[in-house]
Amino acid sequence: GQSLEQPSEVTAVEGAIVQINCTYQTSGFYGLSWYQQHDGGAPTFLSYNALDGLEETGRFSSFLSRSDSYGYLLLQELQMKDSASYFCAVPMDSSYKLIFGSGTRLLVRP
Amino acid sequence: NAGVTQTPKFQVLKTGQSMTLQCAQDMNHNSMYWYRQDPGMGLRLIYYSASEGTTDKGEVPNGYNVSRLNKREFSLRLESAAPSQTSVYFCASSAGTGSTKQYFGPGTRLTVT
Numbered sequence: 001g002q003s004l005e006q007p008s009e010v011t012a013v014e015g016a017i018v019q020i021n022c023t024y025q026t027s028g029f030y031g032l033s034w035y036q037q038h039d040g041g042a043p044t045f046l047s048y049n050a051l052d053g054l055e056e057t058g059r060f061s062s063f064l065s066r067s068d069s070y071g072y073l074l075l076q077e078l079q080m081k082d083s084a085s086y087f088c089a090v091p092m093d094s095s096y097k098l099i100f101g102s103g104t105r106l107l108v109r110p
Numbered sequence: 111n112a113g114v115t116q117t118p119k120f121q122v123l124k125t126g127q128s129m130t131l132q133c134a135q136d137m138n139h140n141s142m143y144w145y146r147q148d149p150g151m152g153l154r155l156i157y158y159s160a161s162e163g164t165t166d167k168g169e170v171p172n173g174y175n176v177s178r179l180n181k182r183e184f185s186l187r188l189e190s191a192a193p194s195q196t197s198v199y200f201c202a203s204s205a206g207t208g209s210t211k212q213y214f215g216p217g218t219r220l221t222v223t
Contacts, residue, residue, distance in 0.1 A: 033210045042200060042214040043153065087152050089210075095160060096210055097143070097168060100152035 002026045004088055004101035011107045012078055020073045020104045022088035030091040032064050032071045033098065038084045046073070046086075075106070083108045112136055114215035116201050122221045123191045131186040131218050133201030139213075140206035142184035143168075144176060146197040147217075153200060159184055160206070191222045 004024045012018040024032065031050040035043040049055055049064035049071060061074040075082055085103040092099055114135045123129055135142065140161045145153040145168075155168030157176040165176050173195060175187045184203075188195060198219050202212040 031210055042216050043202075043212075044214070045211045048210045089152075091210060092155075095158070095166075096141075096204070097155055097158050097166075098153075098210070098212065099169070100154070102150070102152045 002090065002092060002099050004090060004099065006086075006088055006101045006104045008102070009105045009107070011109060013109050014078055014080060016078050017074065017076045018078060018106065020075075020086050020106065022071050022073075022101055024069050024071075024088070024090050026069075026090055028093065029066060030094065030096065032062075033089045034062055034073045035087045035089060035100075036084050037087065037103070043087065078108050080108050080110070082106060114201055114203055114213050116199075116215035116218050118218060119216065120219050122223065123188075124223055125192060127191050128187065128189050129191065130188075131199055131201075131220075132183070133185065133215060134183045135201075135203040135213070136182065137203060137205075137213065138181070139203035140181070141204045141209070142178065143202040143204075143212065144174070144184065144186045145200045145202065146170065146195075147200060148197050156186065156199075191220075193222045196220060196222045 006022045033048045034046040037043045047062040059076045064071045087103045089098040089100045117132045142159045144156040159178040162181045201215040204212045
């Protein structure tokens with residue numbers, strides 16, 4: 001079967017850097033995605049890694065190590081609006097239907 | 111360009127009642143999805159449609175049926191609602207197989223009493 005593990009909660013201070021980890025177990029691997037969801041809102045796509053290494057998009061970066069079945073989302077220069085839940089997700093198969101982790105709730109404090 | 115729209119936003123049902131959740135997208139996407147999200151949990155795929163005229167089961171399909179009416183619309187039906195189906199339901203779409211970027215609708219909050 002397939003599963004993903006990520007911490008349930010992370011707290012950080014405004015302006016700091018925070019890393020949200022995700023480990024996965026899959027029968028085949030088709031990449032690792034990250035989504036953000038604010039309370040009461042819909043998930044929004046942040047990033048996708050198919051190959052090893054770091055992908056940077058503004059203040060957010062995502063890293064993948066396929067040999068370790070591990071990835072992380074790095075948020076820099078944290079802002080209060082970054083308080084949200086962050087989900088990692090992997091495709092079940094080549095159809096790219098996604099399985100989501102249970103989410104990491106990030107609380108940014110002043 | 112509205113993206114993905116869902117109706118209704120909120121719904122309360124009694125056990126045994128039926129209802130259909132509607133979803134439409136205006137991005138000309140091929141693939142559409144229905145997820146449920148329970149409190150403090152991630153999203154679980156109920157059903158998936160790779161293209162018009164095709165549907166496939168996801169992780170938790172029991173108690174649900176779907177219809178891909180045309181390329182734009184994908185509906186989810188609960189034939190006989192149960193309290194265990196109390197959840198937030200999200201519809202999503204993507205360009206097609208091979209695209210991991212999914213666009214989500216605002217969700218339907220369903221309570222079954």
